Amino acid sequence: MSELDLHGLGLGTWQNTDPEQCAESVRTALELGYRSIDTAQAYENEEFVGRGVAEADVPREEAFLATKVSTSNLAHDDVLETAEESLDKLGTDYVDLLYVHWPTKTYDPEGTLSAFQRLYDEGKIRHVGVSNFEPEHLDEAREILDAPIFANQVEMHPYLQQEELREYAAEHGHTVVAYSPLARTEVLDDPVLQDVAEKHDASVPQVTLSWLLSLEHVAVIPKATSADHIEDNWRAYDVDLDDEDLERIAELDRGQREIDPDNAPWDD
Template sequence: METTKTQQIEVPKLGLGTFKLQGKDCHEAVLTALAMGYRHIDTAEMYANEDAVGDALQDTDVPRDQIHLTTKVWWQNLAPDAIRKAFDQSRRKLKTDYVDFYLIHWPAPDMDLGAALETLLRIKDDGGIRAIGVCNFPLALMKQAVEDIGAPIACNQVEYHVLLGQTQLLGYMQDKCIPLTAYAPLAQGRLASFPELQLLAEKHGATAAQIALAWLLEQDCVMAIPKARSEASQRSNLGALDIRLDQDDRAIIAKLPKDQRFVNPTFAPKWDVG
């Protein structure tokens, strides 16, 4: 598995997302992925599945220190005391002494970002977190966190796929050597409707989803965490690591629409354009 390095931590570039996986399905999906070679598992307080992920971490033969585990604090819990309470609950459900990444899941309109990041760093200093990070932070908020506050941000997890450009944000993060973690990297199952991707899939003896993942994973400072419940889907996603795109392939992908955002709740920040 290829890795990328951030805050002195080596992180597998391809991980398993668990959004909407619940109970037994989540437990089995995580166990299957770990047995297959995945070493990067992503969850969140809001997913209501940290218990199931924690059970899988206990039930697997893979040592905890070989698994990169990410969880997140919900945007309504960003006051310092609320962050600490949320973290303690997450760690208890995950049945682990520490998490590798602890992220702010969404920015809150009225948040005190400095106080929130300071609280995360105090938890890190206490040994509960290996590194801190954020999700859904557009460029202006990233600059505030990194430049104004000076926080050691390990990643920014945002929606990113062949149908949604993140040129400005990714350029900034690459310049700062901060990985962008792509969620919804398969555009929530919409890729098969684009004949261009189907042609590329036929060329490489692959699927449209594998082409889309390969495009992400070949980029510097980009990781991806597709959700995959079944063993077949998990194995298919791993297959993307073996695909090598050429310049013609990238030119075709570049011509696809890049304004298709599928995750845009009412509390979302103002997004960057392009």
Template structure:
């Protein structure tokens, strides 16, 4: 696929392309900027970063130096949980925009629901940023259904998305059902389970059947479930392999096989994660 073909083939969820580039742990400035440039040149149109990744400036450079207009790129960043007090949200978001070199972002997430997160205080700051035109959409990251319920009750702006770890080894059915019922887009980070999907027999069999990689199978399964995936990739080969997942159609048997994988392998579980998630 060329750039135009990929950009056209990736489905969107209310304006958000359902395949994007994640940049967690892509902290080398030159490599990060090049990864973003390469992804955009291939036809990716969704780039995800965060304050805590330490690479917003490099992501911004990659976008600026790519042959793609800023208006065509869905750009998301996240406010780190230590900065979720009202004043800190406002200040650090403006700093993020400066580092990214943009006037606004398409989606701003509250990164984790940990202290000093307070729904009313934090989300009132997000609402102010939205009213000022600095952010287009409000998102949560690593929120449970119960925490999303509270956020929706206090936020003036709709909760657009919830970004969580999700893949065939952590299928998040309860959260998927809640988000689908409440018009919240689910965005999957670590959608390849940090490489663990390559060693799953069920995924290996499906990949062999279709002549594709286990990564493509995992990404296609997420898309079939209505989930946006943002796999990290730095090299051109991995970027292209992930992109080719949009051409893979899983049949009902494939999807059933993946649905019935009897494992729960959470890769990301920090001490400040919410209870019962």
């Protein structure tokens, strides 16, 4: 399986906690062509995600499956214990990518990352990832880990374009994975995006996802539950934005966060 399978459009499963709906959405996405599936311990749906992967008419080795260790489980031994629990819930011997969900609460760089390194060395995780890390956290993690950092998952959309983190990813050879790519629906009423969408006979979500897919070192994981929504997002691949479109979208960046908890790492 190529490491490039993370790149492109994946399925996010945050808040998708109905057992049947969650399993069905994962199965639908995989059979439509998605290959990256994202979950987390905190989402409380790993069991349902695993069922969807198992039920899909797609071999497990062709699905890039990622989960995240919760901030309450980041002590060394807790990482090891809960990662095993995640594997059991997901019904798999390994995950393709395991993230540190946030560098907060019980996160201890040496203790946390040494546990991730052990899981990597044992083959229980194929890649090490981090989420919501700023450059200083990435620098520290790179010094501690022997395994390469494969991805940094962060909020990213036209209003928060994460140029610094994208440049860091390009320099150090990992992927920025964009969550909340529609800014929690905030972009849907944007007149620029609406104009570009009308120009291409597309929807604003399709234009937004197409823009993200046009960026180097970026993957995107929009949340979707219904088959129609999953398929509508997939048609972002059919939208061919030109240079003028890309320039207009680039001008929308204003550093606007939708996810900004009190203990956020960017406030350190």
